[in-house]
Amino acid sequence: MIHTESEYDVVIMGAGFAGVCQARHLMMKIPNIRVALVDPRPPQRTDKDLKVGESTIEIASLFLAKELGLREYLIENHAPKQGLNFHWAKDAAKTETLDDYYHTGSNRQVPIPSYQINRAKFERDLLEMDREMGAEFYHGQVVDVDLTPNDALKTVEIKVGSDRLSLKAKHVIDAAGRRFIIGRKTDNLIVDPEDLMGLDTGAAWMRVRNVDRTLFHDGHDPLGATTSHYYATNHYFGQGHWIWMIPIDTETMDLSIGIIHHHNVLSAEQVNTREKFLGFLKANHTILSDIIESSEVVDFNYWGKLAHRSKTMFSTDNWYVIGDAAYILDAFYSYGTTTVALAIEGVTEIIRAKLAKEADAEQKRAAYNEFNLAYARSVNCLYRGHANQLGHASIMSWRIYFEYMWWFGVQVPMYVGKWHLDMTFIPIFLKTLNSNVDGLFADLCKQFDQLVERDANIGLMDCYRADQLIGGYHTLKHFDDFLENAKIEPLRCNVFAGLKQTCFYVAVWYVMFQWKGFGIAGILRPQSIYHVLRLLGLSMQATIGELIYKSKTKGLSANTEVEQMRQEFKSYHYQPKLQPWMTTTNQS
Ligand SMILES: Cc1cc2nc3c(=O)[nH]c(=O)nc-3n(C[C@H](O)[C@H](O)[C@H](O)COP(=O)(O)OP(=O)(O)OC[C@H]3O[C@@H](n4cnc5c(N)ncnc54)[C@H](O)[C@@H]3O)c2cc1C
Known part of the structure; x- marks a missing residue:
């Protein structure tokens, strides 16, 4: 039995989807960072290593393609x-x-574009890329972890074959899925259905x-x-x-x-x-x-x-839980890998700021921790009441339409603009998110239940079609030209426009839903009036937010590379000539 010690900036426990993506992200964002990955599965994954979590949605696929630079890899290897x-x-x-x-x-x-991924293939390939980038892979199992307080070095005890090794780390990430290595050690898990909105x-x-x-x-x-x-x-x-x-x-x-x-x-x-x-x-x-x-x-x-959630995701003791180790609620809508992407970006930024000894590192940790916990609660809310409602085509189609509105109108632009890492935006977003989860969404869920009980048929709402609400609206509509003008640098995408318009269209959806489901009594219900006024109020607030945003970003180019090329182009002159390529010998 050999005992050896190695020291890293980060030790990642688990090389599943979350672990391999986190390692690559850290290495892409933080030059020379020392990363170790530990996983009992062999690097050459087989059918036995197939996992669920195959479908990606916009945030996850943008994360993989843009943040991790895997666009061509995805096109060539996944559906x-x-x-x-x-x-x-x-x-x-x-x-x-x-x-x-x-x-x-x-x-x-x-x-x-998004992708259906073969998880065994994805994890095998990413692990290989991580190793090529310099990550150390230990084909073994974490047996214990010593979570020392604050910035003190942590120790991760691992078993590789018959050897025991101690890995020292400044930061420890639990990406070992349902082993809940840190979750169990710190009593960090919320598992009671009562605490998971009945899930x-x-x-x-x-x-x-x-x-x-x-x-x-x-x-x-x-x-x-x-x-x-x-x-x-x-x-x-x-x-x-x-x-x-x-x-x-x-x-x-x-x-x-x-x-x-x-x-x-x-x-x-x-x-x-x-x-x-x-x-x-x-x-x-x-x-x-x-x-x-x-x-x-x-x-x-x-x-x-x-289903489970965590009480803390990014601890002041420099441990982090991501992926299944942190939370999973339901697979409906395929949110899992998206939640992993959001967490990974937060973790990388905290670790980057900590290693660079930046003054606001702990502020970032607190904000990102709060953001990811609130996001988990909002994902939980997507499945509240499902037990009764799933089988009812009419009610579920209205519900899906409603949930799609927020996804494309607010969440996708938020991610594109990297607003989930912005310290001024996070508190604004969380206020809206939390009050929606506990107010509008909770109230709607009760109404969905009532309609299911009554077996009401209020029509089939198709979120992809533009002939269901008003003015040609469809849920995939963007309210900023971030795609057309490639506004994919942080803060370029105008999330306030999405928030403003989405709140307005949700108010329209809401009135239509009350009318179809409950008639005039539904529309005149005090809660309905409150929700409509609140949505319109949020839309107004977002309009003010948008004005401030526009004044702050006045003169900022939509895309730096395009702007640079345009500047260079100012000195463009047509050159009606070709460079010589025939040698004298060729000519003869
Ligand atoms: C039924 C179902 C369907 C789903 N469908 C989707 C979907 O379509 N789209 C989507 O985005 N998400 C989906 N999800 C969620 C998705 O599966 C998870 O978000 C994702 O698998 C999380 O990956 P992970 O790396 O955290 O966990 P895992 O993939 O489980 O990785 C954990 C790793 O830790 C390793 N490990 C275990 N013990 C130890 C140890 N002691 N030491 C070191 N390493 C260890 C394991 O070998 C494993 O490789 C679904 C989830 C479920 C349950």
Whole structure:
């Protein structure tokens, strides 16, 4: 047994999605940083190392492509994602083909490309890139960690084969997923469904290969959409559950199919084995059991308990929890890797500021910690009431529309402009976010429940279409020209415009929802009047915010590189000549 000691700036426990991305981000942002990664999985990942978390949405995909510089890698190695599709059975007893379902969903390319990733391949490749960049990889297991106070060096005890090693680190990151290395040690986890807005779920999933894709869709859709239906994340709903179908590899044609079920409606005992899960699908989503029967099965997995959050994410003792080690609530909308991206950027900036001994490092830590904890709560809120509502096509379609409005209108621009790292913006954002979670969203959730109970049909809202609200609005609409003018440097993207317009359109959505669901009584309800006035008030505040933002950024170019080229271009002259390339010998 060998005992050796090595010292690092950062030791990352776990080389899954969160760990390998965090390591690359740190090395890209902080020159010469010494990083170690520890993971018991071998660097050459196989089918056995396939994990869930295959679908990315805009923030995660921008993070991977832009922050980590993986755009070409993603295009060449992972499947393009074609938005999200949602399906509800017309008749629960007949679910053989897609025609047996009502649908809303992606009808065109979304403006920001995202990807369906093969996790084993992604983690293998990123780990290799990390090692090439200088990260030390220990193929072993963390057995203990000594979380000393404040800036004192930490010790991470690891087991590599039969050897025990002690790694010293200024900063320790727990990215070891559900091992909860730091979570257990510091009593940092929130797991009681009562404290998770009632969320009590489990998940079963399978990976299958070489399916007969025509059982889902034959690809010929001259009238419906300009996108592939197969490469979208397809969601199938029913009472107390939703099911995903995600293509994860274009070479092996692997497909991930899984269920999130709410224990109070559908118990673990009903879906926790491969046979039971297949039986459930045969009875309730025959199309999916037929697809699975046409394939080679790669694996089956079941987790009885999914959701948890953390009390602290970035501690003043220089430990950090990210990824599953920090929080996961539900897989609906595929938020997981997005939450990882937001956390990683915060961690990197804190560590950068700490290593550079900057005066505001601790202020940043406090602000980013608060931001990520509040963000986790807001993600939690996305699933409140799902147990009752998922199977109701009309109500869920309205809910999805509402949630899409905030995503594209506020969250995506916030991320593009790096406002989640901005110390003046964070408190403003958190105030709005927290009051929405506890006010408007909570109240709406009760109303969704009431409508489900009444079996109200208030129509099917399709968030991708521009003919559902007013003025050609659709939820993917941007209110700033950040894409057209590549305003992708920090603070260039005008998030206030998104906030202003989104609050306004949400107010319109809200009035329409009250009218359809509850008639004039709904509109005149004191809470409704309050929410509409508050939304319009927020829109006004954002207008003022926008004016201040515009005056502060007056004269700032939308994109520095373009501006530089334009300046250089001022001395442009047409040169009607070619450089000689034929030698005298060639000419003869
Ligand atoms: C059912 C389900 C579906 C999901 N679908 C999506 C989706 O479509 N899109 C999305 O964005 N997110 C999704 N998520 C969330 C996503 O899976 C997580 O956000 C993501 O996997 C988190 O990665 P991670 O690196 O934190 O954890 P992991 O990928 O679990 O990595 C943890 C690593 O730690 C290692 N480890 C374990 N013990 C030790 C130890 N003692 N020492 C050192 N290392 C250790 C493990 O070997 C592993 O490699 C889903 C989650 C679930 C549960």
